[in-house]
Amino acid sequence: MRTIHQGHLPVRTIVLIGMVLLITTRAYAQNANARLTLTLRNATLKEFTKMIENSTGYSFIYSEEISIKHKINLKVKEKPLHEILDLVFKNEAVSYQFSGRYILLQKKKKIKSVSRKFTISGYVTDGTSSETLIGTNIFESHQNQGTTTNPYGFYSITLPEGETSLRFSYLGYATETRQFTLSKDTLMDIRMQGNTQLQEVVVVSDRAEAGAMATQMGSIEIPMTQIKSTPSILGEADVMKAIQLMPGVQAGVDGSAGLYIRGGSPDQNLILLDGVPVYNVDHMFGFFSVFTPEAVKKVTLFKSSFPARFGGRLSSVIDVRTNDGDMQKFHGTFSIGLLTSKFNLEGPIVKGKTSFNISARRSYLDLLAKPFMPDDEKYSYYFYDVNAKINHKFSDRSRLFLSIYNGKDHFSTKFDVNTDYEDGTKMNWGNTIASARWNYIFNNRLFSNTTVSFNNYQLGIHSYTTSQFGGTTGKEVNRYSADYRSGIQDWSYKIDFEFNPSPIHRIKFGTKYMYHIFRPEVMTSKISDQANEQDGQEKTYHSINNNHLYAHEISAYAEDNFRINTRFRLNMGVHLSLFHVQDKSYFSFQPRISARYQLVKDIALKASYTQMSQYVHLLSSMPISMPTDLWVPVTKKIKPMQSHQFSLGEYYTGIKGWEFSVEGYYKDMRNVLEYKDGVSFFGTSAGWENKVEMGKGRSMGIELMAQKTIGKTTGWLSYTLSKSDRKFAKGGINNGERFPYKYDRRHNINLTVNHRFNDRIDIGASWVFYTGGTSTIPEEKTAVIRPNDGINNGSGGGWVIPYEPSFTNTSPTIGETNYVEHRNNFRLPASHRLNIGINFNKKTRHGIRTWNISLYNVYNAMNPAWIYRGHNKEGHGVIKKYTLLPIIPSFTYTYKF
Structure with missing residues (x-):
């Protein structure tokens, strides 16, 4: 040679x-x-x-x-x-x-009859930014075993010693393969590179932790590409608006960001920001959410089959995870729209060790409208969000995350009628959330995450009136002011473990403690008089001064996702919780089980049963989210809400790039709250326990979905057939008869389509149709005859007779009132809406420039936001609808560098 x-x-x-x-x-x-x-x-x-x-x-x-x-x-x-x-x-x-x-x-090397087993573990990250990849699929071909990365990008798989071939796959990235002889426990971090073959297509979802391949059902991963390309009001991409397009999810008032999931109310949704509950998720009175898309990495929706690690709500869990920050280089985005401007910046603090990610957004309606307002009337409204995160890597086994979110809404009015009179109101509300998370790998099979967090939601309203007038002794000045405050504050500590003893078992367990401070309401008013420019007297009154309510909540859970054989998988778990308030303790045992059976190669069947408990309630009387809505806990009189949900589903993946599913569910709810007949909550929680009734609720439905996941054209078509109602004890609400829930909508259709023509132009469109919800509308006027003192009619309430205008106010006293045969007696007309958005992209020397042009409600459908009884020109009583959002054009400029 x-x-x-x-x-x-x-x-x-x-x-x-x-x-x-x-x-x-x-x-x-x-x-x-x-x-x-x-x-x-x-x-x-x-x-x-x-x-x-x-x-x-x-x-x-x-x-x-x-x-x-x-x-x-x-x-x-x-x-x-x-x-x-x-x-x-x-x-x-x-x-x-x-x-x-x-x-x-x-x-192949012969496998010994009794072979030793070793564990391979590590993090899977983006090869460019070092951002962890959630839900990466890992598959070993020789043993036909697999796993996925957890919400922190960590994986662990235990295999027999010998020849090993691991394949790591994540849509949008080139597949990574590692072949070697496994002879000891191995720590293997994987850096995945973007796949150039997929740059021309839009990836809708990787379906790693949810969808057809997961053991859980009713869980959907909503990719950020879909959220950002879904047309919305004024071009504002919104996490909640994208979730509304999923089957089984309904919006409240047309255009709002409210979520009514499988017959539940908005307070029955557990919304988590990096694992911390968020109580107020709305801006602009419910029409936008607090989540800035540029700060978000992944969103997962659970509608049923809730994993045991989640608890505290009946209807859904929305798990929002934010970006950790690029550890290798600086980059970001800057965006200007009709409503808001926002920016996102991320990069390394210490390259390869420490990174940051910061996002901020502010609306500027107050600045645009100010020059056009008259001098004697001033209105101002704006909101802002700030997300900041620091990610530090101590070693391959230890990582620390520090996160903070602060968001506020500011609304104010001021009237100067003349130089002698002035009044005004200032209203502020919002969240402050801070958390520290520590990931630690004890060994190749045991992963832990420890979180300490603080959450504060508060509302403050200040109103004042100043008047001046001349008196016998000179000019006098009277001042009146009132302050109204409410809120809720949480301190929490939790630790979660993930243990992977073998590829067929994935065990999660942990515990959590939360200390709640509920501040229902405090209202203080002050009156002062001043004469002849001398100090006068000032008096302070406390019209509402509810005591703070302190509550302790302890929970623990354990779940095991395991494979019985190649066809059958189970996820079994239990969630235990204890809530202590007003010297009373409530304990809840909540079992969870879900099963997946692979009938044939492309068809899977699923079934699940879930029990949930909820210890907090949201008091509200308005059809839209208002900052005056109040969170209150269970009490000695009010018991925790409970739900039992049964679900069945079938999934088909036989056509490449497509997923088809049908899910059916039945949900039984106990101790749900409704206001008693004739009463409601109007900005005060005083005596709220006497204004509500506890009863039963039920919800059932079928959800069908066809989704195209890969290609230049992606999207989905979904249809939901559902029914939801409530029933209370006889003598309570609606005389004990069952009545439809407020947002009981029988039919709901969602069509979402995104198409990428080329690198420069892409288009997104969504069309929704849903039948109307219900409302309580008076059917006719009646006259109530109340006897004079000393006359006893035996009922203490008088007689109700058909109202006639000829009645006069003589003894006994006659007054008008509304007659309603039953609760939610009127069904609103159907609503439908088309939204379209087009993106024009251009690569520049330093980044990508994007112009977005959107139309909300393209054909100007006059959908009802709510209805009321009014009169026509002839004076006859008619039912009228109020439309809130007509056709709205918008444009947004974004620069990504």
């Missing part, structure tokens, strides 16, 4: 040879991910290798002793080469390995 030494060749030749080898290696590495369509029947190993060589350009190398026991029967369509090799050699004593332009075939 002749050896060529470096000195015998020119340096230029050596460089050229190296470049050719590098280009060839990269080219064949890309061919390994190329998709092939093959059909083979009773083929030999030689025939199979020949066909692969002709199709890919690879060459097989193997000795004469390499053989297969079974003839090859294969029919695949557009599968990667490594997956085809996995299928062919799955049940054979042959292993393969890529080496440049060659594929080496070798005999």
Whole structure:
């Protein structure tokens, strides 16, 4: 054999040879991910290798002793080469390995009868930014075992020693393969690179922790690409508006961000920001949410089959995870729209060790409207959000995350009727959330996350009146002011563990403690008089001064997601909780179970049962979210709400790039609250326990969904058939008869389509249709005759007779009142709406410039926000509707650098 030494060749030749080898290696590495369509029947190993060589350009190398026991029967369509090799050699004593332009075939090492097992673990991150990837799929082909990364990007899989082939896949990224001999516990961090073959398509969802492949049902991962491309009011991409397009989810008032999920009310949704509950998720009186899309990494919705780690609400869990920050380089976005401006900036503080991510948003209606307002009337409204996060990596086993969110709404009015009179109101409300999270890997099988958090929601209203007038002794000044405050504050500590003893078991357990401080209401008023420019007297009154309510909440959970066999998987768990308030304790045992059965290759069946408990209530009387809505806890009189939900589902994935599903559910609810007949909550919680009744509720429905997940055109079509009602004790609400829930809507259709024409133009559209909810409308006027003192009619309430205008106000006293036969007696008309948005993208020297033009309610459908009884021109009583949002155009400019 002749050896060529470096000195015998020119340096230029050596460089050229190296470049050719590098280009060839990269080219064949890309061919390994190329998709092939093959059909083979009773083929030999030689025939199979020949066909692969002709199709890919690879060459097989193997000795004469390499053989297969079974003839090859294969029919695949557009599968990667490594997956085809996995299928062919799955049940054979042959292993393969890529080496440049060659594929080496070798005999598999014999597995010992009693083999040792070792654990492979680590983090999966973006190869460019080092951002952790949630829900990455990890699959080992020899053992046919797999797992996924958790919400912090960590994975762990235990396998027998010997030849190991791990494949890491995440939509939008090139598949990473690691082949080696497993002989000890191994820490392996994976950095995944963006797949250039997928740059021209829009990826809708990776479906790793939710969807058809997950054991849970009723869980949906909503990708940020979909949220950002969904047209919305004034071009504001919104997390809650995107969730409203999912099956089983309804909006409240047209255009609002409220969520009514499977027959539940808005306070029955547990909304988490990096694991911390958010009580007020609305801006602009409910029409926008507090989540800035640029700060969000992933959103997961659970409608049923709730994992045991979640508790405290009946209807849904919305888990929002924010970006950790790029550890390698600085980049960001800046956006200007009709309503808001916002920016996002992220980058390394210490490269490879510490990163930051900060997002901020502010509306400027107050600034735009100010020049056009008259001098004697001033209105002002704006809101802002700030998200900030620091991510520090101590080591491969230890990471720290510090997060803070602050968001506020400000509304004010001021009237100067003349120089002698002035009054005004200032209203502020919002959240402050701070948390510290520490991830620690005890060993390759045990992962922990410890969180300490603070959450504060508060509302403050200040109103004042100043009047001046001349008196007998000179000018006098009277001042009146009132302050109204309410809120809720939480301190919490929790620790979560994830234990992976084997690939077929994924165990999670943990505990949590929360200290609640409820501040229902405090109202203080002051009156002062001043005469002849001398100090006068000031008096202070406390018209409402509810005591603070202190509550302790302790919970613990355990769940196991395990595989019984290749077809059958189970997730079983239990959530335990204890709530202590007013010297009374409530304990709840909440079992959870969900099952998935693979009927055939592309069809899966699922079933689940979930029990949930809720210890807080939201008092509200308005059809839209108002800052005066109050959170109150259970008390000695008011018991916790409970729900039992049963679900069944079928899923089909046989068409590439498509997912089809049908889910049915029945939910039974206990101790739900409704206001008694004739009373409601108007900005005061005083005596609220006497204004409400506890009763039963039920909800049932069928949800169908067809979704296209990959390609230039993506989107989904969903249809929901549902029913929801309430029932209270006889003598209480509606005389004990069952009545429809306020947002009982029988039919709901959502169509969402996104199409990418090329790198420069893409379009998004959504069309919704839903039948009307219900409302309580007086059917006729009646006259109430109340006897004078000393006259006893035996009922203490008088008689009700049909109202006639001829009655006069004589003894006994006669007064008008509304007559309503039953609760929610009127059904609103159906609503429908089309939204369209177009993005024009242009690459510049330093980034990407995007113009978005959107139309909300394209054909100006006059949908009812609410209805009321009024009069027509002839004076006859009619029912009228109020439309809140007509057609609204918008444009937004975004620069990504």
